[in-house]
């Protein structure tokens with residue numbers, strides 16, 4: 599690695615800090631995938647957190663790093679997906695106020711989930727951009743802290759705790775396959791792994807539709823793209839312009855950036871259901887979908903990060919009916 603992005607010790611500090619509210623997750627040996635690829639394959643089960651995704655790690659590290667005064671004023675976000683759920687959950691656990699700004703397009707079931715976690719929900723305008731603007735106003739006017747979903751050192755270090763666990767659970771690890779959107783997850787995990795052994799290969803997997811980080815890496819700078827509908831909805835969204843941390847980190851730490859089709863993602867979801875009896879969301883199945891096409895993947899152990907399970911059962915039902 600050419601330069602340290604932040605002290606590597608911060609990863610261990612994050613691990614220590616979040617331990618009281620974020621448990622480690624299991625590393626599950628996948629017999630069928632190991633047979634298929636002819637090398638050991640393991641699944642890191644990040645969907646098994648109480649919030650259903652790994653985002654709890656970064657959110658917890660960021661929120662527990664705030665000063666007592668900042669915590670008292672509270673936190674805010676405009677995410678209604680896995681990040682929003684994580685922020686609301688952590689706020690409830692540590693007993694600080696949390697406000698989620700949403701547009702009037704957000705479905706009721708998502709709003710209800712946030713309210714159950716005792717978050718205050720403010721409905722504002724009819725686009726994600728307006729919700730984001732309201733968040734910013736809360737920061738300026740009431741001193742609340744906006745918790746970023748990926749482009750923040752404390753968030754990246756929090757996601758990096760996955761890498762530390764992986765080294766303990768599988769010290770022979772050769773390859774990591776990681777779903778890639780804003781790049782907080784990939785930056786954190788690869789920073790941890792490569793600071794321990796630079797030869798560990800990191801593959802970032804995005805969906806073919808609206809893969810903003812993938813396109814930005816190709817172009818050499820952050821780009822903006824229209825959002826298209828995809829099974830991997832948790833991988834949608836821009837990477838921020840300016841992007842301060844994750845673009846540079848991803849560019850340096852990634853060995854290979856891959857795109858997977860909607861069909862591959864669907865196959866990955868059905869494979870997890872059939873062979874491992876696990877329901878996972880499209881984003882989380884993207885790495886499985888990729889591996890299914892790459893039977894000659896080379897030397898393992900390979901770890902696939904299974905990132906979340908926030909999926910409407912009706913979507914899985916549709917996939918089952920279509921096959």
Ligand SMILES: *Cc1c(COP(=O)(O)O)cnc(C)c1O
Nearest residue numbers: 680779780781782783881905906
């Ligand atoms: C956020 C998320 C990702 C991508 O993480 P980034 O840090 O944005 O790259 C992947 N899978 C799931 C389920 C997510 O919620």
